[in-house]
Amino acid sequence: MVAYLNLILRLAIWFLLTANFSLANIIIGVSIALLLPGLPKVSGTLKDWLRVLWEIIVAIPQAYIEAFEIIFRPHKYEEVTLEQVKPRRTPGLIFLDIFLITFTPKTIVLKYHEAGWYEVHWVRRRKKV
Structure with a gap:
């Protein structure tokens, strides 16, 4: 499957x-x-695929909400973080994870590190303390 x-x-x-x-x-x-x-060699399970597809469906309204937030309440601060890749990810699932992160207006994946990390750029309303 x-x-x-x-x-x-x-x-x-x-x-x-x-x-x-x-x-x-x-x-x-x-x-x-x-x-x-x-x-x-590491095969993804159907459960992983269905979870990512559900997250993409949920991300569509989230992207619209974030777009309106950026329009009406400007976000002036930027931050770059490292997020760990979920375990047992196939290249297809990693591609969908990167797509999911980049799909929303406030985040974009800058780089995928082969060691299992995403370098993510965030736009934030206020600085994190």
């Missing part, structure tokens, strides 16, 4: 990049998705 989710993720990224649903592009996208290297 997880292999199908990886395939769907690869195809979704392909269609987002190309924005073309012609028959030739679909064939190319499926070919590329199948030719990319397979699953890593």
